[in-house]
Amino acid sequence: MDQVSVGYGAKSVLAQLSFGLAKGEIGCLLGPSGCGKTTALRAIAGFEPIRAGRIHLNGDIIATATAQWPPQQRGIGMVFQDYALFPHLTVAGNVGFGLGALPRQERRRRVAELLEVVGLAGHADDYTHALSGGQQQRVALARALAPSPRLLLLDEPFSNLDVELRERLSQEVRDILKSRGITALLVTHDQHEAFALADKIGVMAEGRLLQWDSAYALYHEPADRFVADFVGEGAFLPATVVAPGELEFELGRRTCQSTLVCEPGQKVQVLLRPDDVLHDDSSQRHARVVKKAFRGAQFLYTLALPSGATVLSLVPSHHDHAIGEAIGIRLEIDHVIAFA
Numbered sequence: 001m002d003q004v005s006v007g008y009g010a011k012s013v014l015a016q017l018s019f020g021l022a023k024g025e026i027g028c029l030l031g032p033s034g035c036g037k038t039t040a041l042r043a044i045a046g047f048e049p050i051r052a053g054r055i056h057l058n059g060d061i062i063a064t065a066t067a068q069w070p071p072q073q074r075g076i077g078m079v080f081q082d083y084a085l086f087p088h089l090t091v092a093g094n095v096g097f098g099l100g101a102l103p104r105q106e107r108r109r110r111v112a113e114l115l116e117v118v119g120l121a122g123h124a125d126d127y128t129h130a131l132s133g134g135q136q137q138r139v140a141l142a143r144a145l146a147p148s149p150r151l152l153l154l155d156e157p158f159s160n161l162d163v164e165l166r167e168r169l170s171q172e173v174r175d176i177l178k179s180r181g182i183t184a185l186l187v188t189h190d191q192h193e194a195f196a197l198a199d200k201i202g203v204m205a206e207g208r209l210l211q212w213d214s215a216y217a218l219y220h221e222p223a224d225r226f227v228a229d230f231v232g233e234g235a236f237l238p239a240t241v242v243a244p245g246e247l248e249f250e251l252g253r254r255t256c257q258s259t260l261v262c263e264p265g266q267k268v269q270v271l272l273r274p275d276d277v278l279h280d281d282s283s284q285r286h287a288r289v290v291k292k293a294f295r296g297a298q299f300l301y302t303l304a305l306p307s308g309a310t311v312l313s314l315v316p317s318h319h320d321h322a323i324g325e326a327i328g329i330r331l332e333i334d335h336v337i338a339f340a
């Protein structure tokens with residue numbers, strides 16, 4: 001995607017979106033409802049004209065503001081949130097739907113192979129309404145993969161499934177795509193899904209791509225305050241620049257890792273993730289528990305510092321402290337990220 005803009009009527013929905021996927025890579029557009037994720041997928045698939053920029057696929061320019069390849073020529077497969085299966089066809093009929101050009105034997109072989117890949121080998125003759133949501137989505141995936149697409153697009157593919165199945169299926173789908181070297185782009189507003197599936201994630205807000213990066217970098221090195229807030233949990237503490245690249249805040253003094261230009265005396269906000277703040281009984285620094293959420297192996301504590309500012313801390317759940325109790329804490333971080 002090279003500086004792609006899309007709009008509806010007078011409204012601009014995507015502004016100069018640029019990102020790329022290498023062959024076999026899985027990307028994800030992540031962002032709140034209405035930010036333009038689906039519109040980006042529709043533009044790539046060829047259902048929405050673009051107003052500026054270019055879309056490249058395997059060396060072809062498939063869309064510009066003046067020339068667009070029709071969807072059926074792009075060689076792009078799609079998987080939708082609502083599965084969109086054909087109810088009057090069996091599982092095998094659905095998967096083989098786009099393979100009409102192949103000889104019958106070859107089509108049969110390919111359908112059987114794909115059903116094996118998605119774990120539905122015994123269901124070829126079932127009608128899709130008799131399948132669970134997770135199984136229906138596997139049929140949709142097999143159908144999209146059948147014509148060997150150059151790119152697979154997945155629009156919130158797991159959002160109709162319960163949380164546990166969603167996590168398992170995202171991992172399974174990643175394994176299937178990786179084993180076949182399929183290049184894919186997913187859209188979701190669920191960061192856990194994005195983390196489980198994607199190599200590269202783009203965080204979007206109001207039609208703009210704020211950062212295109214690995215999950216690790218989005219979490220530890222967010223380029224933008226919105227990205228820092230949207231991805232993972234955390235708290236911001238006021239800080240003062242005390243020397244070039246040196247910040248002082250209520251929990252200590254650290255070097256600043258961000259690209260933010262830090263002039264001495266400048267007031268900034270430091271991002272602290274829950275895993276940056278450790279519970280340590282031997283620490284002289286104390287904070288009061290104001291909220292706690294049980295997460296199984298851990299508690300997520302919200303802790304008030306003496307100033308009243310709060311930070312989050314992930315603590316192994318055998319450290320069960322009461323609300324109001326003061327506990328020792330220590331910062332486990334060498335560099336901090338700061339925002340103006």
Ligand SMILES: Nc1ncnc2c1ncn2[C@@H]1O[C@H](COP(=O)(O)OP(=O)(O)OP(=O)(O)O)[C@@H](O)[C@H]1O
Pocket residue numbers: 008013031032033034035036037038039040189
């Ligand atoms: N056909 C349309 N005509 C006019 N406006 C539209 C049309 N489709 C989408 N929009 C608007 O474009 C913006 C982006 O919509 P889009 O569906 O791409 O967002 P999204 O990030 O996929 O949201 P969600 O997560 O809720 O699906 C929204 O403000 C939406 O109202």
